[in-house]
Amino acid sequence: MDILSLFVTVPVLTIIALVFTKGLKQARVVSMVGSLIQLVMAINLVFAYFKERALNNSIMVFTKDVVWFKQFNIHYAIGVDGISVALLLLTAIVVLAGVFISWKMAVLPKEFFISLLILATGVYGFFISIDLFTMFVFYEIAVIPMYLLIGIWGSGPKEYSAMKLTLMLMGASAVLLVGVLGIYFNSNADGGALTFNILEIAQVNIPFEAQKLFFPLTFVGFAVLGALFPFHTWSPDGHASAPTAVSMLHAGVLMKLGGYGVFRIAMFLLPEGAMHWSWFFIILAAIGVVYGAFGAIKQTDLKYINAYASVSHLGLVLFALLTLNKIAWNGAILQSLSHGLLTAMFFALIGMVYGRTHTRDIYKLGGLMKILPFIGAIYVITGMAYLGLPGFSGFVAEMNIFVGAFENPNMFNRILTILVVSSIVVTAVYILRLVGKIMMGPLSNDEFKDLPKATWFEKTGILLLLIPIVAMGVAPLWLSDMIFESLEPFIQGVL
């Protein structure tokens, strides 16, 4: 088995093993072992990638191609570059942390972990695919378990939220499918055969008219998952109802599929379409950045705050992609990674607070630092990282985006850039308000006096996320170099 296919095989084997487990204890141990293997593989892949990259200069390495559906030239084609390697590592970290955070899942634990791992399988498959059709299939595999995970294990108006989330994402998928098929039927523009293979399509000069038509479809199809304004409203409701680990995985990893898809498919395959449309979508993205940040200020539910913060931070990813600048692109990928870790961390912490106090209303919480020193301290650290404090991942990503966006001397772009940069102040406002309200001040409720302290599995989950956040923030060079050299083929298209 090749190094990449294992990323799909191992979760599938874990799922099969889970089918035979009984009770929570067995289920969580099996999931933990499976996810741990996955993480070890992801770390190994990083080293293997560096080794391979030194010898191999092609766009994708570790490629493999198996014909799957001959009639339509559909292949199981896989391969990775620096971007997908980084995102695979992110996925492995967040999945394992999610398993630790769900250590005490009481309701239908077996089914819960199975659904969680199906989701993970879809995500892994998506990141290794280089065949449009296979990619689309994995994409759907990742999105559909969300319905079950929220609908069954969620809280509050869970059926409503699950329905809303699924319908909006399915609607986007429909648009996306049109875009993907549009690309497919234009892949013979230079006289070759029709193909779904991304690398082959990238060589084809798809006519400008077709690019103009299919870019918005593909872009919007993916960007809805990346919380593009005004199609972000599934996210606050969905996150609010989802159980902790699902929120972590969804905001941490699944939403990254949006940005990745935009980059890998819409922008890589339809570069002229991207150049034609970027002015329009960049406005939406910039609005999303500022709008999400302001939207977060007035929310009172911890999860809503985080959902709007995600709209803002993922808006930054889309904004950076649409600047069509290499430095900003680097920042976009770094921001995807950084936001994935940070938002997973936030949702994990919210889950810990909610699990103890049974409320997420910030007006009912207060002074928890004294009772829960570990959770409180981590909450403050995460908040600081989230508002872009140097030394954490967010700063590195944001600075790349800002410097890159500023490279474009066009006045229109400058104004948008300055608007987007100013979101760092608004972010500070809602983060400090949040931290100040729930962690500091006098204890709001005497019943909170005896809340249990953080457990070992919670701490493990947190540290798993915190270590890469700090590593990225302190020594960003290796990671950004890995991503940077993989951006070259992308920049060729928009020059």
Added chain:
Amino acid sequence: MNFTYIILIPLIPLAVFFLLGIFNQKIKPAVSGYIGVAGLLTSGILSFYTAYQYFFVHGKVAGVYQTFVQKTTWMNFTDTLAIDMGVLVDPISVMMLIVVSIISLMVHIYSRGYMKGDEGYTKFFAYLGLFSFSIFGLVLATNLFQIYIFWELVGVSSYLLIGYYYTKPSAVSAAKKAFIVTRFADLGFLIGILIIGYYTGTYDFETLNNPEGSAILNWAATSFMGLSALTWALILIFIGGAGKSAMFPLHIWLPDAMEGPTPVSALIHAATMVVAGVYLVARLFPMYYFIEDGFALNIVAYVGAFSSLFAAIIAITQTDIKRVLAFSTMSQLGYMMLALGVSGYEGHDGLGYMASMFHLFTHAMFKALLFLGAGSVIHAVHSNYLKDMGGLRKYMPITNVTFLIAALSIAGFPLTAGFFSKDEILVAAFEHNKLIYGVGVLVAGLTAFYMFRIYFGIFWGKNTQYKHTPHESPLSMTIPLIILAFLSLFSGFIPFSELVTADRIGFEAHLNYPLAAIAVTVGLIGIGLAWVFYKKENDLSDKFANVFGPFYKWAYHKFYFDEIYMFVTKKILFNGIAGNIAKFDKKIVDGTMEGIGNKTVVVSEKIKGMQSGKVQDYAFAFIAGVVVLAMVFIYLWTN
């Protein structure tokens, strides 16, 4: 020469931070205090060693102080544009190392006494370590981005320390306010950095500051709204500096920051962090001076002068001694800014630059002493307010004498440290801008007055009856006071003009006797008035306040700036914009999506009747369909 070891100066406090932060619960308070002091002592010794090596052994080549840089790439943007991390050794960075390590060490020692018995004792020393790391990193920064990085870290340490008593709502909101206001200012700084990076292609101080370098020579190549883009960048960067150094109108966070423990106020909000803005302008001084003939530098001068006067007026009216000192800090920072603003570049012309750095140094000593003395008083009487104090000279002799020395020094009493540095500033202002000189003299008088107002109010004045008899503070607190008092008296004799100058070539500065006489007279008048008003309990001051009536009230309420900011943030930004966005999102954006969903359901309700399951209905539809289609075909066929 090899300055690699300098990297240890910031890294040792960082190690202390991690050690105390991670093993917070396990380390005994007594031990953690010693760990903190030992860490800073090591950094301090290294700093002094560096200063000796730099100023007296290796630094000077052919009469010019050199810049030594050691750095490594931290983050790449393009092949040429990168963020480096490293250390830069030049006169002002070495001078700042000395300032920071002296004050930080004193505050560490002092805190062992002041914070005794506090439940967060270890955490407190951890935070001090984090702060010391950040400020050392800021001082040693080799480029704009590195200074920005440590700038933010300093900001967060300040946030943590202001909010140290985190169960107190006022401390939490003060911390939040400090962070957000400075963050807003940093937005300007960041955009300034982006502009400089784009137009000059470098962030390095060495390249940017080179008077013959392309950044300075080609400033006219770009223009935006009538000014060079680089001038805009410098103005924006100054906004960042003004935020940290509490210049008008970004000063509002500093008085509230006094919610932090008093040693913190001494370290961060008097001596080190707040001078970062001054340091930043000094760091980029050649750019400020040469680009667009010092347009941005003029702004620095006027903002500094105005802030200085503004703060001095407010300081007279405040009744919380820490707030008086806070406004005094703002006023003295304004002094440093205006000195930079009126400075030239070469030789004696650069007197303002040298005076500003000189004043930064002496001010750090006497202002830290004032704060630590105030802390000693607050420790004894458990109140910040003048009304709860009086007659304390009998109970606290050491605090009394050291506080008096600091007050004399800030008032510019002859031969104290403050006298020399203030005199140089006034001379520089006199030579370049008479208006600013006038403001400077006025502020000198006001400073002497408000400082002796609180001195007399605390140690003389009425004989307050205390519930618990106040007593002198322990040795751990009085020893730093004595050391700082010594420095406040004698650090004025350091020949700054030989060591720290804009063009790196030393010159001889002489006292300008007529100007010094004017400044001293004005200072003495201030002290004399305070003597009359406050030495003995009387109602002269109240009567006097009544004469000024509304103006006094305005000043007492700090000219209502807090209220204005409150209005803008609460009413406009929060309720106006954020609140409406939240509603808009729920009602309009989400409403549209819901609407589409609901319409789909409604339509399907309407048409679901067609799937009736009755064969006759389907047969009817089938035949009707055939008829319609047939008619269409016939129509098409006949045409």
